[in-house]
Amino acid sequence: MIPAAFVVAAGIGTGLRFLANSALPRPIGTLLVNVVGSFLLGWLTAVGSSHHTLLGVAGLGALTTFSTVVAEVVELSRHQPRRAISYAGLSLILGVGAAWLGLTLG
Amino acid sequence: MEPQRSGRLGPSIVIAGAIGSALRWAIGEVMADPTMALLCVNTGGSLLLGMVLAHRRLRRRIWLTLGFCGGLTTFSGYSVLIAERFNDHRYGSAAGIAVGLIAIAGVGFLAGYSGLRWSQTRPRVQRP
Numbered sequence: 001m002i003p004a005a006f007v008v009a010a011g012i013g014t015g016l017r018f019l020a021n022s023a024l025p026r027p028i029g030t031l032l033v034n035v036v037g038s039f040l041l042g043w044l045t046a047v048g049s050s051h052h053t054l055l056g057v058a059g060l061g062a063l064t065t066f067s068t069v070v071a072e073v074v075e076l077s078r079h080q081p082r083r084a085i086s087y088a089g090l091s092l093i094l095g096v097g098a099a100w101l102g103l104t105l106g
Numbered sequence: 107m108e109p110q111r112s113g114r115l116g117p118s119i120v121i122a123g124a125i126g127s128a129l130r131w132a133i134g135e136v137m138a139d140p141t142m143a144l145l146c147v148n149t150g151g152s153l154l155l156g157m158v159l160a161h162r163r164l165r166r167r168i169w170l171t172l173g174f175c176g177g178l179t180t181f182s183g184y185s186v187l188i189a190e191r192f193n194d195h196r197y198g199s200a201a202g203i204a205v206g207l208i209a210i211a212g213v214g215f216l217a218g219y220s221g222l223r224w225s226q227t228r229p230r231v232q233r234p
Contacts, residue, residue, distance in 0.1 A: 003128075006124075006127075006128065006131070007124040007128065008124075010123060010124040010126075010127035010128065010177060011120040011121065011123060011124040012120075013123065013127070013177075014119060014120050014122075014123025014124065014126075014127070014172075014173060014176065014177050015116065015119070015120045015123075017123075017172070017176060018116065018119050018120070018123075018172055018173075021172060034181040034182070034185075037181065037182040038181065038182045038185035038186065038189075040182070041182040041183065041185070041186050042185070042186050042189055045186055045190075053131070056182075057127070057130070057131050057134065057183075058124075058127055058131070060180075060182045061127055061130060061131075061177075061180040061182060061183060062123050062124070062126070062127040062176070062177045062180075063182070064180050064181035064182040064183075065172075065175075065176040065177075065179055065180070065181055066148040066151065066152065066179035066180055066181045066184060066211060067148070067151040067152045067154075067155040067175045067176060067178070067179040067211070067215070068155075068171075068172070068175075068176055068179075069181060069208075070152045070155070070208070070211050070212050070214075070215045071152075071155055071156070071159065071171075071215060073212070074212065074215055074216065074219075088208065091181070092204055092208070095181055095182075095184070095185040096185050096188045096189050096192070096204065098185065099182070099185035099186045099188070099189035100189040100192060100193070102186075102189075103186070103189055103190065103193060
């Protein structure tokens with residue numbers, strides 16, 4: 001694997017996540033990138049692409065984020081505990097569901 | 107805990123995200139078990155994000171929160187790991203990873219946030 005290509009792919013993934021977070025209200029942007037990224041990584045894993053490290057680990061790994069989900073759930077739980085539970089549950093169900101769909105279709 | 111947003115921060119966020127991703131890849135290469143590697147990066151990244159957001163000056167550094175911590179942690183790897191267990195009919199393992207990883211990362215975030223807040227607010231002992 002070429003390190004420069006890894007950095008470029010990870011940079012593109014991070015940039016797309018930043019754009020989604022800037023354009024959409026919280027936590028919709030994070031939810032969207034996580035669901036889309038989970039589907040694509042599931043599909044890529046099923047296809048068995050030789051570019052898995054580049055596209056999967058770098059690009060899609062950087063596109064999605066776990067720490068922001070945790071921070072947003074903790075932030076919501078302070079004033080809107082029901083919304084926090086809904087967001088955590090929705091992230092889990094939609095994310096895993098999208099990954100399963102990608103694995104199945106790939 | 108809402109970080110400040112700015113469109114001019116793009117390049118620094120992208121570079122920090124790439125560095126975080128490279129560190130995640132390196133940890134994955136070193137650790138043989140993908141579940142443990144995922145636990146390590148997601149908990150470590152959440153703990154670091156908690157510390158950064160508790161810091162009075164660093165909390166406004168989007169390149170550190172959205173960039174580095176976001177790049178270090180991954181949700182897609184977590185989702186695919188659970189979905190693969192589900193496909194293998196290992197429902198107990200899937201449920202354990204789903205709840206366990208998010209709970210441990212949540213504890214890590216709170217530990218980082220509370221720990222740094224505590225260290226910033228505790229009274230300093232003056233030396234004679």
